[in-house]
Structures are given as structure tokens and as C-alpha cells.
Amino acid sequence: MIPYGHQKINNDDIEAVVSALKSDWITQGPLVKEFEDKISEYCGSKYAVAVSSGTAALHCAYYAAGIKNGDEVIMPAQTFIATSNAVLYLGAKPVFCDIDLETCNIDTSLIEGLITKKTKAIVPVHIAGEPCNMDEILKIADKYNLVVIEDACHALGSEYKGKKIGSISDMTVFSFHPVKSITTGEGGVICTDNKEYYNAMCNFRTHGISQQEESERKIKEPWYFEMQDLGYNYRITDFQCALGKTQLSKLNNFIEKRKKIAKYYNDTLKNINGLVLPAFNNSNTSSLHLYIVRVDKNIRREVFTKLRGAGIGVQVHYIPVYHHPYYRKNGFDNFSLHNTEKYYETCISLPIYPDLKQKDQDFVIEKLKDFIYD
Numbered sequence: 001m002i003p004y005g006h007q008k009i010n011n012d013d014i015e016a017v018v019s020a021l022k023s024d025w026i027t028q029g030p031l032v033k034e035f036e037d038k039i040s041e042y043c044g045s046k047y048a049v050a051v052s053s054g055t056a057a058l059h060c061a062y063y064a065a066g067i068k069n070g071d072e073v074i075m076p077a078q079t080f081i082a083t084s085n086a087v088l089y090l091g092a093k094p095v096f097c098d099i100d101l102e103t104c105n106i107d108t109s110l111i112e113g114l115i116t117k118k119t120k121a122i123v124p125v126h127i128a129g130e131p132c133n134m135d136e137i138l139k140i141a142d143k144y145n146l147v148v149i150e151d152a153c154h155a156l157g158s159e160y161k162g163k164k165i166g167s168i169s170d171m172t173v174f175s176f177h178p179v180k181s182i183t184t185g186e187g188g189v190i191c192t193d194n195k196e197y198y199n200a201m202c203n204f205r206t207h208g209i210s211q212q213e214e215s216e217r218k219i220k221e222p223w224y225f226e227m228q229d230l231g232y233n234y235r236i237t238d239f240q241c242a243l244g245k246t247q248l249s250k251l252n253n254f255i256e257k258r259k260k261i262a263k264y265y266n267d268t269l270k271n272i273n274g275l276v277l278p279a280f281n282n283s284n285t286s287s288l289h290l291y292i293v294r295v296d297k298n299i300r301r302e303v304f305t306k307l308r309g310a311g312i313g314v315q316v317h318y319i320p321v322y323h324h325p326y327y328r329k330n331g332f333d334n335f336s337l338h339n340t341e342k343y344y345e346t347c348i349s350l351p352i353y354p355d356l357k358q359k360d361q362d363f364v365i366e367k368l369k370d371f372i373y374d
């Protein structure tokens with residue numbers, strides 16, 4: 001099977017992990033901070049907090065933003081369920097905004113219409129790595145005093161108008177799951193320039209134990225530590241961060257490889273009747289996490305099934321969040337968004353990853369053409 005995404009692990013990655021395992025530290029050692037520093041340097045943020053997954057990172061960021069019971073958070077439904085689930089963890093409510101059909105990103109012209117007194121934050125998701133219209137989102141957030149948290153799990157290495165994703169809004173969340181730009185096995189990180197958010201997230205990832213204050217009591221009882229709020233164990237390990245460091249050093253090279261693959265798809269698949277290629281904004285640079293094409297909804301199922309049958313691990317990104325039975329049962333029973341549905345009915349993600357071989361890509365292209373014309 002040719003998968004739609006795959007990690008690239010080399011000897012230097014393996015050696016770095018082995019060497020971390022042989023050190024005194026297995027979990028919270030020096031490599032966590034070293035990895036965080038490398039990430040914030042790469043992304044152009046003051047701080048970075050590394051945690052156990054992208055989902056944990058979303059939970060930390062939402063918590064730091066002060067999202068709580070009864071609050072509303074505006075986001076697209078064309079995303080992975082974690083974007084929305086982490087809002088539910090805090091007792092808040094996701095408010096789903098429709099998307100722009102060209103990019104599959106949040107349609108910024110619809111955001112203001114969804115803002116209420118309860119709205120706390122906007123969560124844009126950079127689908128496939130293509131940045132959302134951040135200027136517009138920041139303008140709206142500024143006007144209504146909302147926090148902006150980017151779900152950039154697809155977009156490590158993407159740029160928006162010359163700025164790296166991770167340096168633009170209040171907080172930016174990345175994932176290091178194996179299909180993403182780089183991997184730590186499981187893992188995630190939040191970039192921010194805000195010291196208060198940074199401190200809140202450091203505490204939240206380790207049970208809510210204060211990492212900052214030196215209390216009076218600690219002077220009398222040197223073993224004393226203080227839990228000030230309810231947190232979780234969202235720590236990432238040192239050996240994962242060893243992998244993260246070597247992976248990050250190769251990120252630009254990985255993205256170059258993805259760009260070549262995307263360009264080849266663009267060149268060989270253009271002008272095919274019934275096939276819509278992904279849209280790229282020329283002033284942005286995409287990390288090209290996914291390559292999503294669209295076909296007529298009447299043939300999508302057949303094309304998908306035949307590609308799978310030919311050993312091509314195509315995927316559908318995404319089933320709208322509100323389709324899931326849990327959401328249907330919890331307030332979204334008759335909910336529907338026009339473009340979100342339209343996108344969902346027609347999309348297919350083709351294989352794209354640094355090690356995708358030319359002959360495999362040619363095979364994908366050949367089969368896709370065959371099955372569309374069948």
C-alpha cells in the first residue's frame with residue numbers, strides 16, 4: 001500500500017534517540033527545553049511548550065486562553081475532531097463556521113455573524129498547510145477582543161506573507177504525529193510570545209503544579225510544591241525531543257521534497273475534466289502536508305474505492321466534525337454547513353510525503369486518470 005502520508009526516519013534520528021535513552025534522563029530532561037528553543041527559533045516565537053500530542057497542545061492553549069464552561073469558540077468543521085474536542089474538554093462550545101471552497105479554510109466573511117457575548121476565541125485551521133486569511137482574522141479578533149489560536153497541525157514550516165506560521169497570533173499549535181511535517185512519535189507544541197500564556201501552559205502540562213512561584217512555605221519545607229489549578233500529565237519525553245531535534249533540522253528539506261511532489265501533481269493533473277486541484281495563494285508558502293483533489297460527488301466513492309483497491313492509501317480529510325454521533329447527540333443533530341458538506345462529498349487526499357518514489361507517484365496519477373474516465 002502506498003500511504004497518503006509517512007514519516008521519514010534516518011540513522012541520525014535513531015542515533016539521537018538511542019543516545020537519549022542511554023542518558024540519565026528519560027522523561028523531563030534537558031532535551032525538552034532544547035527542542036522547545038529550536039522550535040521557537042524556527043517559528044519566530046518567544047516561547048514554545050512541548051507536550052505529549054497535538055491534542056494536548058490544543059487543550060493547553062485553550063486553557064491558557066481562559067476558555068471555560070459556557071464560552072463559545074469559532075472554528076471550521078472541516079478539521080480533525082481534536083480541534084473541537086479540546087473545546088469540549090473545558091465545557092465550552094464549538095461554533096462551526098463554513099469554509100471557502102477553494103482552500104477549504106475558514107470563510108472569514110462569515111466569522112462576524114457568529115460572534116456573540118459568549119465568544120472567547122477564533123481557531124483557524126490551516127488545511128493542508130495553506131495559511132488562512134490571518135490579516136482578516138486578526139482584525140476581527142482585535143475588534144471584538146478575542147483570542148486567536150491557530151490549529152497549525154498541518155502547517156509547521158508554512159509562511160503567511162513572509163512570516164512563519166507560529167509567529168503571527170496569540171498561540172499556534174503544531175502536532176508531531178507521524179503523518180505531519182516532522183515527528184516525535186506522538187507529540188505537539190504551542191508557540192506564543194505571551195509570558196502569561198507560557199506559564200499557564202507549563203503548569204497545565206504537569207498537573208497544574210506551579211513551575212514559577214517560590215512560596216513562603218517552600219522556605220520552611222524545601223520539598224513543598226504547590227498545585228494551583230487542575231492540570232494534566234501532558235509531558236513529552238526526552239527521547240521524543242531527541243527525535244524532534246533531528247527531525248526539525250531536516251524540515252526544510254522535507255518541505256522541498258513535498259513541493260516537488262506537489263508540482264509534479266500540478267503539472268501532470270492539470271486540464272483533466274472533472275478534477276479540481278488544490279488552490280495555492282502565491283503570497284503564501286505551504287508546508288504541503290496534504291494534496292487534496294476534488295472530483296464530482298457522484299464518482300467520489302467509486303474513485304476512492306478503486307484507488308484503495310489498487311493499493312493506494314487515499315484518504316478523506318475530513319468528515320465534518322458535526323457528523324460524528326457524539327456531536328449529533330450533543331446539540332448538532334440537524335446541523336449542516338453548505339460548503340463544508342460540498343467539500344466533504346468531493347475530496348480525496350493523494351499520497352504526499354518526502355520519500356514518495358517517482359514511480360509510485362506516476363502509478364497514482366495513472367490510476368487516478370483511469371478511474372475518473374472509467
Ligand SMILES: *Cc1c(COP(=O)(O)O)cnc(C)c1O
Pocket residue numbers: 053054055056079080082083125151153154175176177186187188
Ligand atoms: C493531527 C491533528 C490534530 C491532533 O494532533 P495529535 O498530535 O494527533 O493529537 C489536531 N488538529 C489537526 C488539524 C490535525 O491534523
